[in-house]
Amino acid sequence: MVFDTPTLFLCVTIAGYAGSAILFAFQKVWKSRSRACSQSLVLWSAGLFVTGNGSVLIGLRGTIPDEFSIILANALIVLGTGLRRGGFAAFLGRPRFLGGYAAIALLWIALCFYPPFMNSFISRVNFMQACLIGSCLWVIWMAFRQNPENLKSAKLLGVTNIIECTAYVWFVIHQNILLFPTFLSVFQQDFMTAYLVTILASIIMTMVLPACMVIERASHRFKEEALKDPLTGLSNRRAVLNEAEDWIRSLSERASEVSYTLVLFDLDDIAAIKKRFGPEMNDSVLQLFGRVLAEEFKPPAMIGRIEGETFIAVLPDTNKEISFLTVQKTSRKFTNTFQDASNGKFGVSVCAGLVTATSDSPVERVMEAAYKGVSSAKRKGRGQIVAMDLAANGSLKQTLATGEFASLRRKAA
Structure with a gap:
């Protein structure tokens, strides 16, 4: 298999669907999950599935109307990203802000009906990448500053999002310097290969880490219960x-x-x-x-x-x-x-x-x-x-x- 940009984009899409199925199945079979862990896994799974649908529509750009390959596709990516980040927030017991991501998706749709914005590829890129970068920063903050159990898997998710955030910044810098006119013209560039490899690695880690966090939390609780008196809590x-x-x-x-x-x-x-x-x-x-x-x-x-x-x-x-x-x-x-x-x-x-x-x-x-x-x-x-x-x-x-x-x-x- 030749890892050119179309192949890598296909791998990213498939990985999203695979991750969604794996996390949903894990949520069903893992009996020791708490309510927070169950909600987290469902949100992660839904987020990967919605993002995968957005990626499919982007991959069909040029063959289907722009209303689907641009407007709907990116709205789905925003919503999918929000569901994934909300899943992490639910796991940590923090506010999920799902309504905020829905508002961003609606704002994206509204802006796309404004011709100067819709006709400017650089404007659309900057809007979407800003959303993704902000989302990564939120996860990084939660992983390192709002992780009271000090879970290693949660910190590793923070590191993964640092790398993912770097990829988004890398993409924005190249786009704003080179000013490519369309997505298809960007798709053929060498830097896009590095970008997609990073995103693929991030999605693979996203398939693994939510389950790892659930298992690590359960392990911590089993250890705590083994060292606690169940009647008094001492x-x-x-x-x-x-x-x-x-x-x-x-x-x-x-x-x-x-x-x-x-x-x-x-x-x-x-x-x-x-x-x-x-x-x-x-x-x-x-x-x-x-x-x-x-x-x-x-x-x-x-x-x-x-x-x-x-x-x-x-x-x-x-x-x-x-x-x-x-x-x-x-x-x-x-x-x-x-x-x-x-x-x-x-x-x-x-x-x-x-x-x-x-x-x-x-x-x-x-x-x-x-x-x-x-x-x-x-x-x-x-x-x-x-x-x-x-x-x-x-x-x-x-x-x-x-x-x-x-x-x-x-x-x-």
């Missing part, structure tokens, strides 16, 4: 421990050890609540404590739910006294909030064990010690907090503890 045990271990590894270049505190919270009498009021109330209590924990412990603190009614907080660069006071405040806030929510009919308290250690102490070892602190607190009664230090030799020393029911007092200091 991190799960593995996520918190991994994050804490990463923090400790990041301290390897420091000359001195850094202290940190690990806290385990255990809700009192949660089994009795479940038995008396059912699993829904049990879940509500756990969710409430999760919200209180998130409100009181801000980053760089690492919080999560271990299992059942047990929650964890890892506090980097925090001493024992500050950690103890924060745990008291958190426990008291939860107890008071729950009492208010139940109009004082019943209450739930929290026992906690916290261990302060240096960064050379493994997180798993510190957590084992914190479990001992929780057990000690529960033996003392409801709403108790026990704080301990973990020595370098692995021994534990209890250093702070609440008085009886201290975390249950509303006005405790």
